[in-house]
Amino acid sequence: MTPFYRFQFYLFALMAIGAALLFVTRRSPVSAALWLVNVMFALSGLYVMLDAPFVAAVQVLVYAGAIMVVFIFVVMLLNLGRPGQLPDLREVAPRLGAGVVGIAILANLLAVRRDALPTVALEPHADNVVTPVAELLFSDYLLAFELTSIVLLVAVVGAVVLAKRKAAP
């Protein structure tokens, strides 16, 4: 890693961790959602530094849009008031569970030895960034790709069915 890349890596990594910490500690759901957008941007910056601009752009496109929907959902449906009046919905058991899962993931990350991770040779710089992704998706990972499509389709159909259902008289 050249010093330039190392600087960028730490910059975006610190941004991501800082924003993530703020995300989980905010009481107002709206500020929390905004910090989550910030995390996504920082991750996207890391992808750019890894020479994966396609993943970076899609990261912002998909997650920023998805968070927007969560946002509208929070504001419209939950009808939350100001942060001060907000009761804490979280109970002790889920908090403990989340903590255990978090520690497990952290332990996992620490236990993984760096040299055990697969190293991938750098691809030559391509003019067309979509082709490499498409080639893999439609050959090696075709089954996974189609299965994901079906899952999404089922979700869409399910959402439409739920939305169309008339309230019981």
Add this chain to the structure above:
Amino acid sequence: MTAPVVLSALAVDLAAWFPRHDPQQAPESVYTFAVASAIKMLIVFTLYMLGVALLTLAERKVSAWIQDRRGPNRAGPFGLLQPVADGLKNLMKEEVRPAGADKWLFIIAPMLAFIPAMLVWAVLPLATPLPTPWGLIDMAVATLPVGYLFMLAVSSLGVYGMVLAGWSSNNKYSLLGSLRSSAQMVSYEIALGMSTIPVLLLAGNVSLDAIIAQQAHMGWNVLSLTVAWFIFLVAAFAETNRLPFDLPEAEAELVAGYHTEYSGMKFSMFFIAEYANMATMSGLMAALYFGGWDIPFTQWDNEAPYSVLKTLATLSMFAAKTGVFLFLFMWVRWTLPRFRYDQLMTLGWGIMLPLALGYILVVATATLALDWLGVPRDWRFTMSLLALNVVLTALLLLWGDRGRLVSPASARLDARELARRRARSTVAPSTAMGAPSARVLATASDTEAQQAPAAQEVGA
């Protein structure tokens, strides 16, 4: 050390940092790249802000022209200094922060509305590369290999500004306005994204340079993808919250929508954001469907060697195309009435999205079929797609119209259709004629449905 020595030493350093290079080749030095990028940023930002300021004047001039007035003509020659006067006035005004407003979100909302619109201009190729003694400089601030995706991603962020403005104002009108605007923008964003997929199908790349090169080679996408362009146009009006889709700030219902509580320069920021969005959408339309900087009927501008003249010519071409669409935005604003909210949503989800999805299928099939038939990818390919588009557009117009709009308002309706429309219109024709508020809310088709019986009776 004397001054000349220092200066000459500096000159030697500068020459080492910015080595001379073949004007027809991209510069090798990182410093040249960095300085060129910084200069481009400054120029694009300045021109963009200047252009947006002049757009506010242009809008008032165009509206005056359409309504047979003179428009602003006091400040400076032809009122050219009017934006400066407006800006000064807004700077002087007191900024009010409503009680109970979320302080930080209230402050950053206007910025979040404005910045995404401006960011898109970072990737738009404005002209052919400019040859300089230090190498060939791209005429886009950043030539991203994922320019198209960047543009989609960034333009989807504009909605945050509006939602946050409405939510943080602690005002019910603001909140209602912002929820309307977010629902509208999220809905039409899908149609907008889907309408650009056929462009990618033809270009086979997500870089805007490649998309423009393909159009310069094959003919503009508006010919080969007319229906997609139409969907993009409608969605662009909805995305920029302009008439006939300016429901988020429907004055009669919501005071001013999401920016009700804003005053002074913050209000001005939302105003600037609206025009910035218009400029961005116009630039995108020019780049995606009208060949970007391509000059039609000649290949002179597409081939090396590049020259300053070529850069200037293509730059003016791009500016002209963008200007035409900006005028279209204003023209439509002062011509069409506003949609009703349910009509807007039905149009977005029930018509635009299925249409865009179906069109992707049609274009993909047609492209495959033409490739299979061995049609070369040049003007013949475009003309074949154009023929398909003429048929599709005619069918679309016939289906969308169903004897309502293209046929004159005085056309006679048969008895059954008349009875059906009378039963459907909830407002009796006589009251609709008399009550102006009902007339304002009614759209073209409804008004016509109510007027048609009257015309029929007069005719009989």
